[in-house]
Amino acid sequence: MSSNHDHAASGEATKRHKVEGPQKHIVGFVMSLALTIIAFAAVSAGEINATFTYIILVSMAVIQVFIQMAFWMHMKDRGHLFPIIGILAGVFVVFTMVVMALYWVWW
Amino acid sequence: MSAHDHVDGQLPHEPEKATLEARNKILGFWIFLGAETVLFGTLFSAFLALRHNIGDGPTANELFQLPLVFAATMILLTSSLTSVFAVQALHHHNKRAMIGWLVVTIVLGLGFLGLEIYEFIHYVHEGHGFTTSAFSSSFYTLVGFHGAHVAFGVVWIAIVIGQIFKKGLTVVTAPKVYISAIYWHFIDVVWVFIFTVVYLMGKVAG
């Protein structure tokens, strides 16, 4: 999910010196902040056409969620195979349902 | 790397994963979050399907005010950061810092809830009641479900803080902090989609 996978190499016993620092969380926060501001700005500007705005909004949201899950929910750490599978399966079901809602019920 | 003087030698680096029971809890909670994803996804689908059926009520564009939503978003985003700081303090076995960050998280959570309640009252005065239209019903259900999750999280984290005070930081209490933090991040992740899909797209659709 992310390239700076610093925990991958460390064994169970030797990771005392690898205790996490606050930097990467602050980086995650700043990135989330930026993505949020872009999304709000795109709407407030109100001069971009609607379809393009939708694309911006959804991409910003998806990127932000990836960042938050990887950094803050520790999903990039080792031992998170089943959490990832679980969330992806949920997302798959949600995706089919959103398609359903947009395509057959609303449209 | 920040200094960690509070290591007491007894606790492992990740005390929340020290016992099988705790690892079970974390895994089980992730599976539960998978279920929650579907739960919110279904609410989103219902909202997406019904969002233009406004009946006699105001449109999304007339209703939503972006500054308020932006403020709520910032509060929740910051609270997610403070809760990850709490987990970091947990890994450093720094009990005082951890409790401090958890208290900040709760306060921000309460702030978010306050804004949401204010917002709902305001909407009702604008003629956007729960029973007004399919749009209003699905809006209040989706956003209200999220709000209820925030409220539940606030109470939960408060109870966890109480237990840390009473029992100290142990392999039994550590998973509680960790899991409640994961839950809190999840709530923030759901909110990212709510402000995007409900509020911002509502504004665009005009």
Next chain:
Amino acid sequence: MAAHGHTVKRYSGLMDWLTTVDHKKIGILYLIAGLFFFLIGGLEAIVMRIQLMKPMNDVVSADTFNELLTMHGTTMIFLAAMPMLFALMNAVIPLQIGARDVAFPFLNSLGFWTFFFGGLLLNLSWFAGAVPDAGWTSYVPLAGPTYNSGHGVDYYVIGLQIAGIGTLLGGINFMATIINMRAPGLSFMRLPMFTWTIFITSALIVFAFPVLTVGLVALMFDRLFHANFFEVGNGGSSVLWEHIFWVFGHPEVYILILPAFGIISEVVSTFSRKRLFGYSSMVFATVLIAFLGFMVWAHHMFTTGLGPVANGLFSIATMLIAVPTGVKIFNWLFTLWGGSIRFTTANLFGIGFIPTFVMGGVTGVMLASAPADFQYHDSYFVVAHFHYVIVGGLIFGIFSGLHYWWPKMFGRMLNETLGKITFWTFFIGFHMTFFIQHFLGLLGMPRRVYTYLGGQGYDDMNFISTIGAFLMGVGTIAFLLNVFIAWAKPRNAAGDAWEDGRTLEWSIPSPPPEYNFQQTPLVRGYDAWWKEKMDGKTAMTPAEPIGSIHMPSPSILPLIMSIGLFIAGFGFMYDRLIVGGIGLAITLGCMVIRSLYDDHGFHIEPEDQEKGVHA
């Protein structure tokens, strides 16, 4: 119960059952409750068949028939079939993976009690005089407040909501158990087939039940608080309900049938004295069925008017499921092929399952063809189809599993003669009831009608169908008789009760001690116990020395939490919000108590283990 010098209070008698967190006892509770609801649902079916025995019959009124129809479907799916599956899951899964208990024993108990009180609430509707009557699918607007103003559908919505919490907890629990609690050496590709199917079923539960939860919440808001999700007059959409219901509902039928596949795999392989043919393809087929199961829901809605593109796509996706299912059928046949087959009752149900399920599958493919479906839709052909897959598939599987694992669950063998009477009456009765309904459907008899005019060619077939239903009733009574007779006998079943046991549960006494395995076994291959036996061993190789065993403490909280939800349900239903609040407060209060007071459990010391503490 052996005496203990520990601080944890241990209960006996009724309190033991109300507070138990032991998966084996919870399995038995699920079985008792499931059988109870199975009998209620069966009785409802028999009354309906009596009503339809002859044209223009008037045993029950049209309204009562609607209620019977709704309650039969709802009860059988949610309150009979699923709990009986949960009974087998609880009784067998921890044993098959060499675990001492499930991952969350407390949640396991909570899951049972919420299911039980949800089911109870639903069935109390008979006494309240307001019975759900909108079908088990509860389609709006029929189930909406405008056309169903009484409290009937409220019982459906709230009862299922509460029971659904229990099911979801069970799904999470068994997923976590199978991922985290496997014995050393038991990799995923060495898991017994039943464990695999339960793992996938649990995943389906986790991802399908929240959809139902939201659907029920929305319908509840419409009915109780005047929301407009499905109120077309205020912009709601009734098609949305159909989508939501079937996005849940179609995975639900795989939740039901996959465990039956697992049971049949175990039974057929044990009684052919052969390794299951094509194990990896079985696993792959199971996963594939589960995946496709989420993408075919709209085949229940071909006549809704989704358009030819959607109908075509869902048609193809549905037919695709026949491929992995076919893989499974052939694997069972090849497992039987050349085996030294023992025709025990369990195996008879297993072998009876195969052709019966194939017939249900074939009519399934027929129904999957969208243009043809317009003809079959809402006729008895559909009724025949889904009873072939649910009764001929699932219930045969459950009967097979119950006969197979009965000695492991209770330490007593069921009588084989009575068992064979059960099988033959039930099997013949089943085909008599439902085979002929295919033709009733093709002749044009609509489903869900309370009566029909004579002289349309329906009369004789309906009569035969009813006789078949009685025969199934006889089969069920023979099974109950068998249970009661076995109950009176001594507990003398051997650990490896069928002598050909292949999986870990047969390596320990019947019934197992409450800690299951005195020493966690070391698994050296697929069919772990069979492998040891073939190597001349009489016990599994232990993976740990004998030591003190940690056990979770019993708790009354799950029962109280479920009663809280039960009270809350009634409160909301009858607009007594204070009562509803009190009920929820009880439940939430119990959650707080559970969080505040750590459950340290207790230990069983080696000297106590020798006494053989039985469940």
